[in-house]
Amino acid sequence: MQYPKPVANLIDSYMKLPGIGEKTAVRLAFFTIDMDDEDVQEFASSLKAVKTQLQYCSICGNITDTNPCEICSNPHRNSEQILVVEQPKDIMAMENMHGYQGLYQVLGGVLSPVNGVGPDDLNIKHLLHRLKDNSQVKEVIVATNATPEGEATAMYLAKLIKPAQIKVTRLAHGLAVGADIEYADQMTLQRAVEGRQQI
Template structure:
């Protein structure tokens, strides 16, 4: 059956979301039709706000509404460690377990020559600049995902940072190969952070 254009477009829009196929998108579109107009407007406003009101922290690359994120502004955090992640969502997954109290740095992805992602496309220069200008940093914990690209990125960063005399560690392999940090359970994340190893 061919739906009217507005509902077809809404279904197509929902299908842009990761993991949403046509059936789920259709269900979501028809649910949206059943919602009160003010709720739909609130939903639309939240989408626009997330896109227009958020920016990246000038220090670490985390998402924020200000120039600097709340983690970078928190002087009570351990200034001697920086935990490097692929995406801002990884910070939330690790910080929610409350067993790491240091700083973070978001790369914005991983090295992937096949996809045209080299060192220049990642937030590596900002990280190296942070390490050069901050003598308090003693350890860099690399928490990229346990994928071939994540491992290659970890090795690349270790090779860049080790000559500066900063200890470089990697999350322990409590995370299974091919998994993403955001989907790991709390205990797996906790043991991975606590059992990190030098590379």
């Protein structure tokens, strides 16, 4: 027996989410059917809002509903440090730690020749222009994930930034190899920031 078309379409939509297989998608679809109309409308509005009301900060590349974002426009942040992350979700993880008060730069990924991702596919040029235009920056903290691609990206950035006489550090390996920043607990992140090393 086939599902009615609206249910089948909803199942297909849920299966587009990462980590959602067919069984989970079916369960979510039938859960959605049983939801109150008001909750469904709110859910749909939330989905639409993240696509229509968000933009990328013109300074750091973080997702925001204002440009520049709250972090870049906050005069109390330490403008001498820029912490470089792979994705906006990594900024959220660092901010939840409440131990870092500097600025950020989102690369939009990592170098991965196997997947066809080179320097021009990331926000590396933007970072370099930002460093050139801002003489206040004394340290760039590279916080890419502890993966082979993350390590290669960190070394590439260090090679580009060091000639500008800016200190380049890397998060300490309190993060397990292969771990993503967004899933690390706050204590691990705190130790990683405090134990960063120059590269």
